[in-house]
Each structure stands twice: as structure tokens, then as C-alpha cells.
Amino acid sequence: MCMRYLGFVLLLWCPGVLHAQSAAQPCRAPVLKSGFFFPKQETYSNESNLSYACDNGHKPAVQGWWATSTCQNGIWSHKPQCIGEKSCLPPTIPNAKYTEASNGWYKEEHTIRITCDKGYIPKNNAITAKCVNATWVSVPVCEKNVRVCSAPSEIPHAVIINQEYKEVFDEDSEVQYECEDGYTVEGGSTKSIWCTAGNWTVGPSCNKTTEPDARRCGSTGSSTSSGSNKGECQITTISNCGRYPSVQNGDVVETHRKSLRYQCNSFYRLVGAEGVVCYSDGKWSEVPTCKAAFCALNTEAHPELAPDGVKHIKDGESMQVRCVDRWRFENHVVARCTDGELTMTRCCNKVQINTNIC
Template sequence: MWVRYLGFVILFGLPGALHAQPCGAPGLDGGYFFPKQETYSHEIEITYACDSGRKPAVKGWWATSTCQNGVWSPEPQCIDEEDCLPPEIPNAKFNKKQSGWYNPGNTIRVTCDNEYELKNRDATAVCLNGTWTSVPVCEISINTCGEPPQIPHAVIIGQKYQEIFAADSEVRYECEDGYSVEGAESKKNIFCLSGSWSEGPKCSK
């Protein structure tokens, strides 16, 4: 009985121990960090920088990393100063490299989200000397619509609120109880067409 109870105590305490594993010193090729120790407690943060000709694999000339359950996050890394970090392009998608950075000469191709379009139809950027050439911009398309019109005694159903809608979007109104559209109907759809919403319903008793 005592042995079984002891086993329960050990197993019960084990998950907590797993969440507080220390970290060994990071292997940082081409850089240096502070403070320098053999082991680091859970949630301890280090600061690092890179040797001449290299830079951190994150934005800035110095960076930080935190010990999280035996693993450094993000992993301290120094890359060639002519490599490029992923560009920040709002409302866009582009091909991500598994390494997290791009080598000189690498090209990305940008696709804008539904409600946006490429400015000047420029869809690509090239990594050159550590920076991107002509980073594409996604701007609101002239064919998008703002929020659908507010109609007395009606609500939009099946759609979360948003400020802009892509071309050809469809939303559905439903009239308040006791009101209807075109006789007995209580629902009506409208569409985003060339930047404007089609005519909305009128809910009447």
C-alpha cells in the first residue's frame, strides 16, 4: 500500500518538474551572449549579438532568447549580413523559407488577401545586400465594399462584423420578428458589386 502511494506521489509531481527544465548554454555560431553560464533556469533571458559580417536571425543588431522548458526560444542564431529576414507586408501572403531567412538572390512572390490588390501590379521582391528590393504593397481594391448598410428592423446573419468585403461578397439580412421583405419573406441577400452594395431590403410589418 505504501509503495503504491509513493508511486502516485512521484507521478503526480512529475508533470510540474517537466515544465521547469533548465537550459544548457546555447551553441551560437558566429556570435556571443550574456550572461555566460553552463546552465540557465527556466524563463531566464539572455542577450546576444553577432560577429562582424553577421547579424541576428531576427530584426535588430542584438536580440534576446528565453529558456523555455529546456529549449531556447527563439533559438539564438547569427546569419550572414547579406541574408534577408522575411519582409513585413500587411494583408499579404508569400513563400516562407523553412530556415526563417533568405539568401542573396532569393525572390519572393506576393499574393494579396481577397480585399486587397497589388499596387502597380508589382508582385515580387529580391534579396540584395541584406535588404529587399521594391517590396510589394497590398492596398484596398477599388472593387471592395465597406460595411453593409444598416437597415431598420434587420440584422445580418451568418457573418461576423468586418469593415471591408471583397468583390462579389454576399451577406444575408433577416428581418426582426413581425417584419418581412416582399410579402412573407423575412430574409434577403445583397452583393458587393464593383465597390458598391446591391440594393438592401426594406423590412416592413
């Protein structure tokens, strides 16, 4: 009596043990029409295998003239089946999807219709395949759209943020990256690249952050703490250098006790260090410059565009511009400025869009 209670208590404390023992179920012998299997038994223990072959005029529903199946917790994997010898197994079509047969195979004369994955288009607009005498004929091909981009190349000392990795990016896709600690973006704060006509724009690089170094004083009569007029100048308070240096198309946006920070006006990009310091010889460190960072698009110089004057586009940015006829052509194009170079998509009419040639 005590032993019975003890066994009951053990089951209450170890229910997982009981579940594990009952989880692995045996399999019943499969029903196999137009075929035979070995070994022939009424039940099969979990993980046991059987082999089967089919009668004349039939074949297994997998590759080969014979096949094996495994009992996995009460279910045969795969299910033994004998199908007509002219039937087709599922085709492999890279970068495409189609409706899968519920029984895992297709009768002769069956036609499937494919849909290409995002970023791919059907070659020659072919989207169907037909099962003929156990072979798929006219199998379509999904080729990469020339206007989409592969995954962006590795950027030294940077990582792509807020975007999962994928092999194909649509045109006009934008990805942002962040520089590694100790590195900063060259030429400003832009940290994005865009997919344009099958290629990624060239973004700024991540360069190692450097602080202004002390420099050598010239023979200007200034002296260092050692008394030598050609010793190493020290960084001192900005009041010792007097008037702030002028930067065309830029201005001082921050002042600190020992440094100035410059920023360029809109449509200009900073070249050089944004920080400027004062040296003990009364001279400023090297001052940055502001380089033009925009493209000018004269819509009146493009007959396919609706005349709307000159459009200014910042470097690294894009703008939608209307086509001349919204009914005949696509409503707008995308104009992008990359390193001072202007690129545009095309104004496409409806026929070109529908035939994937635009």
C-alpha cells in the same frame, strides 16, 4: 515501508502533479556561430533569459544590433542566430502571402514572389521583391480590388446570418440578414443585399411590427358602443365590410375572421401593411399597393450582348446574359436590378481579364 506505499498511492491519484513538475524543462546553452552571449552557462532554467550580440560583419536574426532569447520548456524562443549583415529579415507586406524561409531570414540577392489575398490585386502587376544590402527593394503592394466590397455596414435591428464576418467580399457576393424580434422587413420578404461594382445594394429596412389600430369613425351614421357617431371604431369581422378591396397586381392570399392578407404578383413589391381589417363603421383599413419591382433589359439595344429579346429581372435579383462573341469576350455579364435601376458588369476580352483592368 508504509510511507513508500503511501507515496506510490499519491502519485496514482495525482498524476497531473507529477506531469506539471516535469513539464518545465531547462535549456542547454545555445550554439552561436559568429557571436557571443551572456550569461554563459551550461544550462538555463525555464523562463530564464540570455542576451547575445554578433561579431563584425554579422547581426542578430531579429531587429537590433543585440537581442534577447528566453528558455521556454527546453527550447530557446527565438533561436539565437548571427547572420550576414547584408541578409534580410522577413518583410511585412499587408494582404499578401509569400514563402517563408525555414531559418527565418533571407540571404542577399534572394527574391520572393507574393500572392495577394482574396479581394486584393498587385499594384502595377508587381509581385516580386529582392533583398539588396539588408533591404528589400521593389516591395509589391496589394491593393483592394475596386470591384469587391468591404464588410456591409450595420443594419439597424438586423443581424447577418449564415455568414462569418470578413473584411472583403467578392463581387456578386450575397449576404442575408434577419430582423430582430418585433421587427419585419419593409416591402416584402427580401432579406438579401449583393456586392455590385464595389458597393452593396440597398436592401429593405427592418421596421417595428405594428398591428392595425382602431380609427375614428366619420359622420356616416355609424355608431360605436358608446352611441357617439364620432367615437373610436372597433375591429370587427370581415363579413361586416362586404366585398374585398381590389389591389392592382395583387390579390388576397389569406382570409381570417377579422383580417385579410394581400400578396403582390410576381415582379411586384408590396407597399404598406399586408394585413387589412374591417372596422365597425363598415369600412376597410388602408389597403396596400403593389409597386413594380423589376428591370427590363433589352439585349438588342446593347451591341456587346447576344441578341435575345427583352429580359425581365426581379428587383434584388441578378441574371447572367451572354456576350456577343464568346471567344473574344468573357462568356457572360451579370445584370442586376436594384430598386428599379439596372446595372451590368462588362464584357471583357482575355487581355483585359489577364491584366486586371476589367
